[in-house]
Amino acid sequence: MKKLINDPQDVVAESVEGFGLAHADLVTVHLDPTFVVRAGGRVPGKVGLVSGGGSGHEPLHAGFVGVGMLDAAVPGAVFTSPTPDQIAPAIAAVDAGAGVLTIVKNYTGDVLNFETAAELADADGTTVRQVLVNDDVAVEDSLYTAGRRGVAGTVAVEKIAGAAAERGDDLDAVAAVAQRVVDNVRTMGLALTACTVPHVGRPSFDLADDEIEIGIGIHGEPGRHRVGLEPADVLTEKLLTPVADDLGLARGDRVLLLVNGMGGTPTSELYVVYRRARALLSERGVEVTRSLVGNYVTSLEMQGASVTVLRLDDELTALWDAPVRTAALRW
Amino acid sequence: MKKLINDPQDVVAESVEGFGLAHADLVTVHLDPTFVVRAGGRVPGKVGLVSGGGSGHEPLHAGFVGVGMLDAAVPGAVFTSPTPDQIAPAIAAVDAGAGVLTIVKNYTGDVLNFETAAELADADGTTVRQVLVNDDVAVEDSLYTAGRRGVAGTVAVEKIAGAAAERGDDLDAVAAVAQRVVDNVRTMGLALTACTVPHVGRPSFDLADDEIEIGIGIHGEPGRHRVGLEPADVLTEKLLTPVADDLGLARGDRVLLLVNGMGGTPTSELYVVYRRARALLSERGVEVTRSLVGNYVTSLEMQGASVTVLRLDDELTALWDAPVRTAALRW
Amino acid sequence: MTLDAAWAVDWVRRSAATVAEHRDELVELDRQIGDGDHGENMNRGFRAVVAKLDALDAPPASVGDVMRLVATTLMSTVGGAAGPLYGTAYLRASKSGAATALGSDGVVALLEAALDGIVTRGRAHEGEKTMVDAWTPAVAAAVDAADHGAPPSAVLAAAARGAHEGAAATVALVATKGRASYLGERSAGHLDPGARSSELILRAAAEAAAAAD
């Protein structure tokens, strides 16, 4: 295993510490327990937005802490949900009296730990609402699974809920708009290579040189099936079609198209995927009015990509366009 | 070779086309010959800024086209300098009467092709000045080489020259400030893995599982020497020390610290490197007043990183801070 | 024969030792059908538990005190699915094990409370390829042994055997809870890591009881 790290046990702490030093204008980092809050402290009257999850998906979530997006991010060990004793203080740190919305990716570990943390916060008098992100259409039948996973669509939820909170919406309204994003966003991903978790020391799954894993999550889990090497245009269709079908996209729909890299893919390749996804949407009469291309929700150094589509309306578009100032997203 | 591409011959064109579709608010893409210009056309009276080079270093250069940075970028084939018949029209497209500065990374191919293009542009009545970026301290003795290479320091040159042009400096002044950046910026990089050029189909060099290549360029060239696997802190010191020594950094100096990923490295690891580089600078009494961490000048999917230090003064700091609105850098 | 706080401490130390010893195995099991962190998570948690035990001024007064220390420490250091699940199991066990010494019925009650905690938190039923599939037969075997008048150490030995059989039986199952469920049919043919760690921990309980005999 080759990585630019020291002891695998220290990688999250050292990385978050470096992140805090590099972005002191945007964030304040707390160590032990580890969480990251927006610089400048609570914003009186504003709904607090907290997200978190296992590390290894950077820039998610800490890279989205700042004006117009998250108030706090709670990084767990690599690919391991954070613990309630990290999450609860983060909730407390951003509670400015208007309540706190937690944005939780739908994984058993995340759900259970955030649930416990919310109980603790509630006991301390903080009103906590939660939205569960579950955009991954690769998980087909939620009757026989832990339910759809939360993957790259999380960026859209955090951005749009962040804008709603920033403009002064109350907790119910912020939760409602976050849920509206969840209801209208879908993602599907693939991997060309697995990733290696530092404390594991070997690739998360074994993939032959001529195989591609379709329907991966973002934790180096193997996907649903494998295909042979195919041109990017063909692979993109395998991602876009289930996403568009599941969303029930219709002629005239306007959408945000996010092509997300898994961490080890050159952005030039992401634009090749973007080009094809956009052509496929255009064939369906769907108009791409907003775009995002880059590494936003990653799996360490995994090579691969996911395609996310969010159905937009005027309000979601306006909230997407609202100013944001974070380490990884700003306009 | 596993890549999200179609025919290797088409990857640059398709990627640039996708880039243009995704960022139509920022850039306009010309195909055949291929170049990218700032959306909205020439800015009357403003010095035009043109850069370019082989593809495979994305977001460099097209990702830096926009307000406050480049007016045009000219992407060649992967790792191959663009040709004069691409560069000359790009120069012409951004000549608003105040002349054009070309920012050229110091490689024989780039130098020769930009030189020829400048002759063509000059024949067409455009005043062209050039600044050569050569920040790579891995190239030790320029008497016995083609001279230092231009690597990640290019970002700083383009950002700061872009700000100077945007505020209305004339061609001599923009060229002078660009040269001042070149004189005060140094970089050193390493690779954990090689990258694979699409039309080559195999890694650019062979590296054992326990070897790290020190002093790499950004074209998948092998570096100057190899070392065994070492902790990130030790490796970071091998990068930072020659950079700081060569710059002759002194107690009290203020600097910009750029930790750049080669494309396949998780940003979490870049922050581990940043943390250590910052500590080492601090030991020298050098204050890091500006920071940038991320994949800015890449080598396709190579895993690795480079450390760049730019000695700042008040003017360079102000120009660095000036607003920028491009696909890859904005504030 | 009853089991006291010293047994509980021994159980916990033996748990930590066996989890450390099987760390890589648990990682590998989780790598195959999950995300490869279970061995690391459990090892991190139990190392923290041992550190807390080592730092105590006085030995814990009751089984319940030991269980509470384990519960809060695992909850705050393990993360993932296993953290809250084991955390709740030990928390419930701590309430059940408040007495200073446990007889066979007390041991059964403690195991039942732990299983109940896991099910309440995780909402998994038997047959979903989770740690519940180790704990359910373990509790059944413990109940059966206690009903037949077995002493606490024999009750725990039965529980350990039950857990072993239950864990082994997860190989054939298709997961419908937890991360392995995303694999669908491809999850079959692999031992569930949480069932395996449960088996290890229950075996440690039996061994500690045998040593106390």
Add this chain to the structure above:
Amino acid sequence: MTLDAAWAVDWVRRSAATVAEHRDELVELDRQIGDGDHGENMNRGFRAVVAKLDALDAPPASVGDVMRLVATTLMSTVGGAAGPLYGTAYLRASKSGAATALGSDGVVALLEAALDGIVTRGRAHEGEKTMVDAWTPAVAAAVDAADHGAPPSAVLAAAARGAHEGAAATVALVATKGRASYLGERSAGHLDPGARSSELILRAAAEAAAAAD
């Protein structure tokens, strides 16, 4: 015996064929001490040249016309270091080869002009491990052959042999120009890709001349 535009066209087509055939070898040579694109660059360029030749309404009138077509096409399609270097070489050759037919002195003048173009553009001297190290002995051998009264085809055969020897001799050299120079001592032990492509192209010239005999 003189060499005319038909010979020049044949030379170019043979160059394209040999570059295509050796594409992967040139890539591999460049991969070892450069960035692995030389074979691709040259092949892209010569394919474009052939396409332009195929698209001509009338055959080119002079050697110079052919050289100019090659020059402008390589300049606008090859990129990298080789594009401007070969482009300038053919551009200078086109001026020298303006005559409709070349005798031995004309061939020598054409080769000298090409080398001169490369040196003017690239500022490399002999011994720096570049294509100059193939062209310099090639020109010397051509001059020598012409001085001894050899016909054009024999002059080109001599040039091809000189290029071959010069290219082979680059193996031992440490590069001090071009991308390979960044490797320092590690550049020794490898054939320079540009010297190798120069050798191929000059051999193609000799073969075209032999076929015209």
